[in-house]
Amino acid sequence: MSDWADWDHITKIDPDKTLYADETYEDVAATGTDAIEVGGTTGMTEEKMKRVVDACGKHDIPVYIEPSNPASVVHSDRHDGYLIPVVMNAGDVTWITGAHKEWIRIDDEIDWSRTFTEAYIVMNPDASVATYTQANCDLEADEVAAYAEAAEHLLGQEIIYVEYSGMLGDTEKVAAAADILDEATLFYGGGIHDYDSARTMAEHADTIVVGDLVHDEGVEAVRETVKGAQDAKAAKATE
Numbered sequence: 001m002s003d004w005a006d007w008d009h010i011t012k013i014d015p016d017k018t019l020y021a022d023e024t025y026e027d028v029a030a031t032g033t034d035a036i037e038v039g040g041t042t043g044m045t046e047e048k049m050k051r052v053v054d055a056c057g058k059h060d061i062p063v064y065i066e067p068s069n070p071a072s073v074v075h076s077d078r079h080d081g082y083l084i085p086v087v088m089n090a091g092d093v094t095w096i097t098g099a100h101k102e103w104i105r106i107d108d109e110i111d112w113s114r115t116f117t118e119a120y121i122v123m124n125p126d127a128s129v130a131t132y133t134q135a136n137c138d139l140e141a142d143e144v145a146a147y148a149e150a151a152e153h154l155l156g157q158e159i160i161y162v163e164y165s166g167m168l169g170d171t172e173k174v175a176a177a178a179d180i181l182d183e184a185t186l187f188y189g190g191g192i193h194d195y196d197s198a199r200t201m202a203e204h205a206d207t208i209v210v211g212d213l214v215h216d217e218g219v220e221a222v223r224e225t226v227k228g229a230q231d232a233k234a235a236k237a238t239e
């Protein structure tokens with residue numbers, strides 16, 4: 001079974017940002033979050049990625065690299081694996097297969113046994129990731145669901161990621177993706193900032209991803225979102 005099948009909550013660390021106040025990666029690992037993803041779109045370098053992966057990898061929590069370009073992939077024994085995005089609604093094929101082809105061409109240390117993909121549906125037109133990938137974010141709920149279904153059944157993706165980075169998403173669209181999926185795991189990320197927003201999104205998604213909050217408000221705020229995700233899961237289990 002895949003690691004992520006049991007994850008309710010992921011904390012995403014952006015190596016281009018600092019942690020809140022004097023908090024440490026050990027504090028992040030102790031929030032109850034199930035895994036750490038390390039990635040961001042802007043300002044990403046191999047050096048910044050390596051520094052964060054090394055620091056996070058010392059703690060007892062799964063750590064996955066989520067690269068936004070081939071140059072930010074680092075190899076080490078400190079982390080558990082690689083989650084490589086594929087952007088379903090990208091406007092440029094670079095972000096569907098092009099960067100992947102280049103990465104495979106230049107990197108001779110790829111460990112396929114711990115490399116997996118995430119099929120992104122990028123939904124916030126104001127996020128850097130939307131500009132970066134020239135994503136068409138103007139999608140109705142049935143189109144989001146169709147992208148999710150295409151990802152799972154045509155492309156065999158195990159993780160579908162509805163990405164609203166920087167804003168809280170439309171629950172109708174997240175639910176549409178959730179309802180259509182059979183076996184694939186639905187990640188939701190974007191704008192989760194407290195217990196209620198975490199709980200609401202976790203009612204639809206299998207796993208919620210919290211990013212900016214850890215940098216802007218710190219681990220106490222993240223802990224509330226972990227509780228929201230866990231409570232939503234517990235409520236679903238008794239339905």
Ligand SMILES: CC(C)=CCC/C(C)=C/CC/C(C)=C/CC/C(C)=C/COP(=O)(O)OP(=O)(O)O
Pocket residue numbers: 014039040041042043066067068069070073084085086087094095096099100101103120127128129130132133163165166
């Ligand atoms: C093939 C390889 C190794 C890399 C390419 C992988 C692809 C397709 C990347 C596309 C962009 C993407 C989906 C990146 C994942 C990380 C992500 C979404 C970070 C959040 O981005 P923002 O929040 O918009 O950016 P900032 O926080 O950096 O402003």
Ligand SMILES: O=P(O)(O)OC[C@@H](O)CO
Pocket residue numbers: 012163164165166167188189190191192209210211212213
């Ligand atoms: O930073 P936020 O808005 O929490 O989004 C989380 C994540 O989905 C970003 O890739």
Ligand SMILES: [Mg+2]
Pocket residue numbers: 014040165166211212
């Ligand atoms: Mg961001």
